[in-house]
Structure formats: C-alpha cells, structure tokens
Amino acid sequence: xxxxxxxxxxxxxxxxxxxxxxxxxxxxxxxxxxxxxxxxxxxxxxxxxxxxxxxxxxxxxxxxxxxxxxxxxxxxxxxxxxxxxxxxxxxxxxxxxxxxxxxxxxxxxxxxxxxxxxxxxxxxxxxxxxxxxxxxxxxxxxxxxxxxxxxxxxxxxxxxxxxxxxxxxxxxxxxxxxxxxxxxxxxxxxxxxxxxxxxxxxxxxxxxxxxxxxxxxxxxxxxxxxxxxxxxxxxxxxxxxxxxxxxxxxxxxxxxxxxxxxxxxxxxxxxxxxxxxxxx
Amino acid sequence: xxxxxxxxxxxxxxxxxxxxxxxxxxxxxxxxxxxxxxxxxxxxxxxxxxxxxxxxxxxxxxxxxxxxxxxxxxxxxxxxxxxxxxxxxxxxxxxxxxxxxxxxxxxxxxxxxxxxxxxxxxxxxxxxxxxxxxxxxxxxxxxxxxxxxxxxxxxxxxxxxxxxxxxxxxxxxxxxxxxxxxxxxxxxxxxxxxxxxxxxxxxxxxxxxxxxxxxxxxxxxxxxxxxxxxxxxxxxxxxxxxxxxx
Numbered sequence: 001x002x003x004x005x006x007x008x009x010x011x012x013x014x015x016x017x018x019x020x021x022x023x024x025x026x027x028x029x030x031x032x033x034x035x036x037x038x039x040x041x042x043x044x045x046x047x048x049x050x051x052x053x054x055x056x057x058x059x060x061x062x063x064x065x066x067x068x069x070x071x072x073x074x075x076x077x078x079x080x081x082x083x084x085x086x087x088x089x090x091x092x093x094x095x096x097x098x099x100x101x102x103x104x105x106x107x108x109x110x111x112x113x114x115x116x117x118x119x120x121x122x123x124x125x126x127x128x129x130x131x132x133x134x135x136x137x138x139x140x141x142x143x144x145x146x147x148x149x150x151x152x153x154x155x156x157x158x159x160x161x162x163x164x165x166x167x168x169x170x171x172x173x174x175x176x177x178x179x180x181x182x183x184x185x186x187x188x189x190x191x192x193x194x195x196x197x198x199x200x201x202x203x204x205x206x207x208x209x210x211x212x213x214x215x216x217x218x219x220x221x222x223x224x225x226x227x228x229x230x231x232x233x234x235x236x237x238x239x240x241x242x243x244x245x246x247x248x249x250x251x252x253x254x255x256x257x258x259x260x261x262x263x264x265x266x267x268x269x270x271x272x273x274x275x276x277x278x279x280x
Numbered sequence: 281x282x283x284x285x286x287x288x289x290x291x292x293x294x295x296x297x298x299x300x301x302x303x304x305x306x307x308x309x310x311x312x313x314x315x316x317x318x319x320x321x322x323x324x325x326x327x328x329x330x331x332x333x334x335x336x337x338x339x340x341x342x343x344x345x346x347x348x349x350x351x352x353x354x355x356x357x358x359x360x361x362x363x364x365x366x367x368x369x370x371x372x373x374x375x376x377x378x379x380x381x382x383x384x385x386x387x388x389x390x391x392x393x394x395x396x397x398x399x400x401x402x403x404x405x406x407x408x409x410x411x412x413x414x415x416x417x418x419x420x421x422x423x424x425x426x427x428x429x430x431x432x433x434x435x436x437x438x439x440x441x442x443x444x445x446x447x448x449x450x451x452x453x454x455x456x457x458x459x460x461x462x463x464x465x466x467x468x469x470x471x472x473x474x475x476x477x478x479x480x481x482x483x484x485x486x487x488x489x490x491x492x493x494x495x496x497x498x499x500x501x502x503x504x505x506x507x508x509x510x511x512x513x514x515x516x517x518x519x520x521x522x523x524x525x526x
Contacts, residue, residue, distance in 0.1 A: 040446055062319065062472035063443070191322070192297065193489075193514065218319055219513030245500070248512075257511045258502040259474030 025052045027181050027212050028073070028104075035072045041080070042068040044236035050181060054228035055203065055213045057244065059220035061257050064233040066216040067109060070185045073214070074106035075099040086181065101129065103180025107170050109189055117160030119150060122158050123183035126176030136176070143172045146209045147202065148205050166197030168202050175206065182206065184215045188222065196277075200226055224248045232256055282344070284309035284466050285330070285361070285435050290339030292325055292490075299325040301490035301513055303339070307483075309437070312467040313459060314477040314498070317487035318511050323470045326487070327437050331363050332356045343435070362428030363437035366470075368420040368516050372413025374434060376404060383430040398426040400457075403452055418449030425456065435466045442473040454480055478502060486510060 012061050028050040036042040042065045050056045058066050071077040073084060075096035084091040091099055113122045117152045125141060150172055155159060158169060167187055174182055184203065188196050200222055207213055217223030223244075224230040230247035232240035234256045240247050247253065285307040292300040300322045306312040315323050330341050332353040341349045343359055351359070371379050380395035399405040402422040406413060412423060421441055428436060438457075442450045450473070455469055457480060471477045477484060478498040484503060486494040490511035494501055501507055507522035 061474065221512045222515065223513075252507045253512070254503075257474070258507060259478045 001127070020085035022197065026050060027052045027087060028163075029085045030073070030082075030212065031083045033069070033072060033079050034083075035068060035077055035079040037068075037077075041074065042236055043079070045082070046233070046236070046238055047082075048081065048238055048241070050212060050214050051229065052212055053142060053207075053210070054216055055207050055226060056229045056231065057215045057217055057223040057227035058231045058233055059217055059223055059247075060233035060239075063235075065236040066233055067185055069233070070106060070183050070214075070216055073099075074104055074183060097129075103177070105174045105177050105181070106183040107174050107185065107187065109186040111163070111166050111170070113158040113161075113166055113169055113173075115157065118155055119158055119161070120154040122169055123150075123154075123172045123176060126173030129177070139178065139195065143175045145171050146175060146205055151173050162195065163191050164198050167191065167199050171202055173208060175211070179211060179241050182213045184217075186214060186216055186218050188217060188219050196222060208263055220253075281309040282311070282349055283307070283342075285468065286342040287326065287330065288342070290323075290326070290329055291337045292329055292334060296391075299490050300336075300339075303487070303490055303492060305485045305492050305495065307466060307468050309466055310461070310464060311482040312461050312480055313468065314481035314484040315468055315470045315487065316472075316474075316477055316484060317493075318488065318513065321487040321510070324439060325490070327363060327439055327470060331361060331437065344406040345524045346439055357428075357433070358429060360370055360431075360434035361437065362431055362433035362435070362443065364405070364421065364424040364439055366430065366439045368417070368424050370412045370415075370420055370427070371424055372411065374412055374422065375409055376412050376415065377408040379423060380427060380430060383427045385399075395426075395430065398429045399423075402426045402430070402456055416449075417447075418445035418453070421445055421453060422449070422456075425453070429460075433465070435468065436460070437470075438467065439468045440471055441469065442471055442476045450476060451522065474502075 026049040031047045032250050033043050033046040034041055048155060058069065060066055069078065072079050073091065075091065075094055077093060086102055086104060088104060124136065124140060127139055131135050147168055150168060153165060158166060161169065185204065187199050191199060196219065203215065203226060205212065215223055215227060224247055225244055227244045230242060230244045232247060232253060239256055240250055240252055283306045287303055287305050290300050290303045303322065303326060305394060315326065317323055325334060329336045330471060332351050335350045340347055348359060371382065374382065376399065377395060380399065381391060384391045384395060396405055396408060397431060399408055402425055404419050404422050407419065412420065441453050445453065454476060461467060469477065469484065481498055483496065484498050484501045485492055486507050492505045493510055495507045
C-alpha cells in the first residue's frame with residue numbers, strides 16, 4: 001500500500017507514458033468532490049488529477065460513479081462539495097457552456113450524432129461556438145488529418161454509419177473545438193468486439209495529436225492498456241490508481257469488481273498523476 | 281435438490297449481435313441464485329427469454345419438467361414465474377393499492393386484504409393511498425415485489441433489485457428476499473451490487489458474451505479468474521503496453 005503524496009512527481013521516476021516523462025503538469029485537478037442526485041451522494045469525495053498530454057482512464061464496476069464524475073466535470077451536474085480546477089480556473093459554478101468554452105469537451109456515452117445530417121455537417125457543428133469561418137475550415141482540415149478515413153464518409157448521412165464509425169465522427173466533432181481536455185464516456189459501449197480496436201486506435205490517434213484525454217471505460221483491460229494513468233473507482237471513491245499496468249496487475253482490482261476483502265482503513269481517495277498507487 | 285428452472289443451449293441474436301450463445305444454466309428449487317456478468321453479457325435478455333418477452337432463436341427453457349420455451353409472458357406468469365424489471369413498471373397515476381389490485385385482477389375485499397398484507401410485508405403499506413408515482417425508486421422496487429407476490433409464484437426473477445436504491449432499502453429488500461426464500465420461494469437475481477449478490481445468493485452464474493463462463497457458490501465464483509477476466513473485458517487487439525500508447 002502506498003499512501004498518495006502531495007506535490008509534483010519526481011522527474012526521475014522511471015514509469016512509462018508521456019505524462020510520466022515530464023513533471024506531469026495537471027490540466028485538471030479535482031479535490032474532495034461530492035455529488036449526487038436527489039438525496040443520495042454518488043461521488044463521495046473524489047480527488048484526482050489529469051496530466052497534460054496523457055490519457056487518464058477511469059474504470060470501475062457499475063454504479064461506481066464514473067459517468068457521474070464526467071457529468072460533474074462538464075457542468076451537467078453541480079457538485080455539492082469539492083473543487084475542480086482547469087488550468088487553475090475553477091469549474092465549480094460554471095454552466096456547461098462556460099466549461100465548454102474553457103476547453104472541456106464531453107463525448108457522451110450514447111450516440112449523439114444528428115442521423116439525418118451528413119458526417120461533414122455533424123463535424124462542422126462541433127465548432128458551433130467558433131464564429132470565424134476560416135478557423136472552422138482550418139480545424140476541419142486538421143480533424144481530417146487526424147482521422148483521414150472519415151473523409152470517405154463525409155457526404156453520407158450519419159445515420160447510415162456503423163456504431164464504430166459514428167463513434168469516430170463523434171470524436172472528430174469534439175476535436176473541432178481543439179479541446180484542452182477531452183472527456184470520453186464509455187466509447188466502447190454497445191460496439192461489436194471487432195469494432196473496439198478501431199475505436200481504441202482512434203483514441204490513441206487523438207492523443208498522439210496532442211489531446212489530453214480523460215476516458216471512462218467499461219472495458220477496463222483495453223482502457224488501462226491504452227492509458228498513461230489508471231484510476232479504479234468503486235462506490236463513489238477512487239480506490240486504486242497508478243500506471244495502467246500497475247492498476248491492472250494490482251490484486252485488489254478483483255475485489256473491487258467482484259466484492260470481498262478490500263482494505264478499508266481509510267477510504268479517502270486522492271490520485272495525483274504518477275505518484276499514487278492504492279488509496280483505500 | 282431438484283432443478284426448478286433450467287435453460288438449455290439457448291440462443292438469441294438481435295441483428296448481427298449474439299446476445300445469448302448456447303446459454304445453459306440451472307436454478308435449484310428453494311435457492312437464491314444470482315446471475316451476474318458485465319454490461320451487455322446477456323443477463324436481461326436471458327430473463328426476457330425465460331419469461332417470454334423475447335423469443336429464443338434456439339434452445340429450451342424448462343420450469344421443473346415443463347417446457348416453457350417461447351410461452352407468452354402472461355402464461356409464464358400464470359405458470360409460476362414472476363419477474364421485476366430493471367426499470368420499474370408500475371402505474372404511476374394509480375395509487376399503490378390500486379396497482380396491487382391491477383395485479384390481482386379484481387377488487388374484492390379479500391383481494392384488498394391480501395394486497396394490504398403484501399404491502400405490509402414489503403414495508404410500504406403506509407403508502408397504500410399514495411399515487412405510485414410519488415414513491416421513491418426503492419419503494420417502487422418494493423411495490424413491484426409485492427405486485428408479483430399476488431400471484432404466489434414459485435420462482436421470482438428480480439432484475440437489479442438493488443440498483444439505484446438507497447442502502448436502507450437495499451437491506452430491506454434483501455431481508456424480504458431471505459424471508460420469502462425461507463418460505464420456499466426460489467429466486468434468480470440479476471444484480472451489479474456484488475456485496476448484495478454474494479451475501480444473499482447460494483449459487484451464482486456468470487455470463488459473458490451470452491455464455492455461462494462460471495457457476496458455483498459465491499466464494500468460489502468471486503475468486504475465479506475467468507470471472508474477473510469477463511468483468512475487465514477483452515483486449516481488442518495487440519495494442520501497446522500501458523503507458524506506451526500515448
């Protein structure tokens with residue numbers, strides 16, 4: 001067991017991942033977040049940081065609070081307690097639109113394209129808050145550079161695409177705002193197994209192009225393998241964190257998914273990039 | 281111990297998606313059985329096939345020795361299998377008691393008395409005059425349980441009874457299940473709350489991609505590597521190791 005420690009991680013730490021190779025500047029810093037619906041709390045004191053340039057993956061059993069965390073970050077649900085800072089600016093109290101303007105773009109779990117519009121029109125809509133048409137055109141070109149395969153479908157109705165293709169178009173649409181932080185909520189949900197590779201490759205492509213990603217993923221193995229950092233949530237708290245491999249290989253992950261003996265000394269949850277392992 | 285409910289090599293596909301793939305499982309009479317598995321593993325589809333809400337493409341479903349494959353839902357209910365749904369199906373603009381009387385299909389004094397007894401048993405008799413739509417989510421789950429008890433089913437299928445329910449009501453639901461089981465009712469429960477499942481069930485069956493990957497007592501199942509593998513998901517390809525992908 002390693003207690004999480006404060007302060008930036010040591011630059012000499014040998015753990016892999018781009019965020020690990022620097023001093024892991026945090027884009028997003030969340031502390032002691034409490035949120036829920038009606039009378040109950042779903043998030044019960046979540047703390048985590050998202051390192052710039054990396055992919056941070058949040059996994060956990062159903063009901064752990066993963067999607068609620070995404071909703072709180074993007075302003076769809078107001079937290080009851082806690083703080084969220086994006087590059088030092090607070091997100092708490094801001095509307096979803098204001099948070100979007102700060103650069104947090106949320107791709108939700110359910111398919112969200114306009115089925116009767118073309119792929120190109122859907123992607124262009126992603127830049128709806130950009131009033132400069134030339135800038136929109138440049139960004140569209142940049143998006144097609146990241147996802148060249150989408151150019152072949154540009155004139156098709158979005159509703160005619162497969163589930164995996166629609167997911168890629170949703171990613172492309174999100175890139176139109178050049179997000180400071182891209183939130184991906186269960187991108188593999190409902191997709192056929194052979195499509196998963198395409199979607200995970202696309203996430204890797206976006207990250208390689210410089211996008212910082214916070215990923216919630218039901219396919220924990222695939223998500224953690226893809227990510228610089230992994231976080232396991234359970235019952236509204238962060239219970240494990242570390243590099244993707246550390247989290248996957250941690251024997252406690254079984255108990256978190258299947259119940260049973262998990263250390264319960266102090267459920268306080270805090271994850272900083274690079275410097276925490278188990279928080280329980 | 282005799283087998284009360286059995287599925288035998290059941291197949292069910294939706295378009296190109298195979299939801300159940302030769303799914304064979306058993307529930308012994310007088311037990312509380314759990315059915316678990318990751319999202320999309322086929323749990324609710326199996327419930328739907330057993331209770332006639334979906335037709336099996338192939339395979340059989342048996343209640344004791346009676347074949348009930350693809351029998352209509354109302355007939356399955358009449359044969360002794362009651363079920364609840366993941367999202368509760370109540371009549372929100374009727375009172376709680378009226379919901380119960382709909383289930384019993386008549387409003388005679390005896391039926392009202394019986395309905396009140398069931399509401400009392402699940403702990404919501406005090407709300408009998410309230411519109412069902414005003415109940416909390418957990419109370420609605422309890423109403424659904426009371427609702428199916430009207431038909432005195434031999435087997436009760438519960439689809440996520442603890443999902444979205446606060447802790448005190450989860451305990452209340454678990455207590456009612458234990459009491460009904462002590463009175464001879466057999467249960468098959470789909471639930472993501474592992475403490476609930478593992479603490480309540482005698483046997484647990486694990487589905488992954490529509491197939492049973494493990495079955496046995498909770499203590500054995502929770503330590504079965506195949507079960508954890510099912511929950512953690514498969515790797516879609518030969519991607520890089522953690523940390524190399526960014």
